[in-house]
Amino acid sequence: xxxxxxxxxxxxxxxxxxxxxxxxxxxxxxxxxxxxxxxxxxxxxxxxxxxxxxxxxxxxxxxxxxxxxxxxxxxxxxxxxxxxxxxxxxxxxxxxxxxxxxxxxxxxxxxxxxxxxxxxxxxxxxxxxxxxxxxxxxxxxxxxxxxxxxxxxxxxxxxxxxxxxxxxxxxxxxxxxxxxxxxxxxxxxxxxxxxxxxxxxxxxxxxxxxxxxxxxxxxxxxxxxxxxxxxxxxxxxxxxxxxxxxxxxxxxxxxxxxxxxxxxxxxxxxxxxxxxxxxxxxxxxxxxxxxxxxxxxxxxxxxxxxxxxxxxxxxxxxxxxxxxxxxxxxxxxxxxxxxxxxxxxxxxxxxxxxxxxxxxxxxxxxxxxxxxxxxxxxxxxxxxxxxxxxxxxxxx
Numbered sequence: 001x002x003x004x005x006x007x008x009x010x011x012x013x014x015x016x017x018x019x020x021x022x023x024x025x026x027x028x029x030x031x032x033x034x035x036x037x038x039x040x041x042x043x044x045x046x047x048x049x050x051x052x053x054x055x056x057x058x059x060x061x062x063x064x065x066x067x068x069x070x071x072x073x074x075x076x077x078x079x080x081x082x083x084x085x086x087x088x089x090x091x092x093x094x095x096x097x098x099x100x101x102x103x104x105x106x107x108x109x110x111x112x113x114x115x116x117x118x119x120x121x122x123x124x125x126x127x128x129x130x131x132x133x134x135x136x137x138x139x140x141x142x143x144x145x146x147x148x149x150x151x152x153x154x155x156x157x158x159x160x161x162x163x164x165x166x167x168x169x170x171x172x173x174x175x176x177x178x179x180x181x182x183x184x185x186x187x188x189x190x191x192x193x194x195x196x197x198x199x200x201x202x203x204x205x206x207x208x209x210x211x212x213x214x215x216x217x218x219x220x221x222x223x224x225x226x227x228x229x230x231x232x233x234x235x236x237x238x239x240x241x242x243x244x245x246x247x248x249x250x251x252x253x254x255x256x257x258x259x260x261x262x263x264x265x266x267x268x269x270x271x272x273x274x275x276x277x278x279x280x281x282x283x284x285x286x287x288x289x290x291x292x293x294x295x296x297x298x299x300x301x302x303x304x305x306x307x308x309x310x311x312x313x314x315x316x317x318x319x320x321x322x323x324x325x326x327x328x329x330x331x332x333x334x335x336x337x338x339x340x341x342x343x344x345x346x347x348x349x350x351x352x353x354x355x356x357x358x359x360x361x362x363x364x365x366x367x368x369x370x371x372x373x374x375x376x377x378x379x380x381x382x383x384x385x386x387x388x389x390x391x392x393x394x395x396x
Contacts, residue, residue: 129180
């Protein structure tokens with residue numbers, strides 16, 4: 001799924017050339033190749049039509065190795081997906097001849113046993129995109145957040161859909177497409193953080209909602225959304241965003257949010273002054289809390305505590321004795337409903353005695369998977385029953 005961000009950097013009407021990126025001066029044969037979406041080739045005056053799936057595939061494969069020769073056998077193998085025609089050489093030559101007529105005779109040459117497509121400065125959108133991202137990061141590192149925001153906007157404006165969209169599924173396209181997509185994902189998150197640093201909280205709220213909908217497992221985007229909502233005076237919505245992320249992670253991966261994001265939730269809950277707009281970086285702005293982009297592997301599936309576990313001292317002491325004596329101890333608790341969080345019932349006792357035996361929570365990774373270590377029963381209105389486990393037990 002792609003995400004459309006409301007960022008600066010508009011395209012000229014009827015052209016693939018964004019404002020601020022000029023065509024090569026004095027070069028009537030200048031061509032703009034666009035691979036960040038469906039293949040598009042722009043001449044100095046109008047779009048150049050490239051017909052035929054195979055012909056477009058040849059051009060895309062050459063653009064993936066722009067400036068480097070692609071051996072004939074490799075080109076044929078990739079374009080025909082492992083099943084090149086019998087007359088490979090002549091068929092390929094016919095496509096190359098047609099491409100030369102379309103983009104320029106001197107642009108596509110045969111060298112060292114392969115075909116090489118020459119792409120000049122500013123003629124391939126993927127290269128311009130990556131250069132703009134590098135420039136934006138330099139500006140951000142120098143504290144020039146206004147320039148960084150503009151550069152990120154200009155970079156992301158090049159995207160019209162998935163990279164190498166016309167070659168989706170082709171094995172050769174997977175690696176370059178994945179690389180560009182990862183650069184784009186990081187640039188989206190950095191663009192959100194730059195705008196947060198500039199105090200554009202309402203703008204970030206809209207952008208971040210779109211970005212988390214597109215990539216719901218990237219925690220860095222959720223951190224930007226939570227902080228933007230909080231700074232926009234929407235504390236309840238910021239806390240609800242954390243709950244949405246936690247539910248998503250538990251349902252899809254059986255994991256809790258990272259400790260950094262749990263700390264951010266706690267800071268929002270207690271209205272920590274660290275989340276204000278006090279100047280901590282050049283330009284009167286504040287840095288984002290460090291949050292990993294992807295969900296990391298966790299050494300424990302016990303969630304970070306939001307508050308201390310109060311009371312139940314005698315039960316916890318008995319639980320500690322059972323843990324010291326038996327290999328497996330099952331905790332059974334009563335919760336208000338089937339969908340209610342079981343954290344307070346089964347996870348906090350586990351955390352309280354964890355130093356003794358590395359206790360873990362057996363909360364469900366899937367709603368229909370039985371719990372192995374702990375269980376939370378919905379309230380039924382009946383008195384709690386004793387649980388007969390490997391070590392015996394009593395209701396907590």
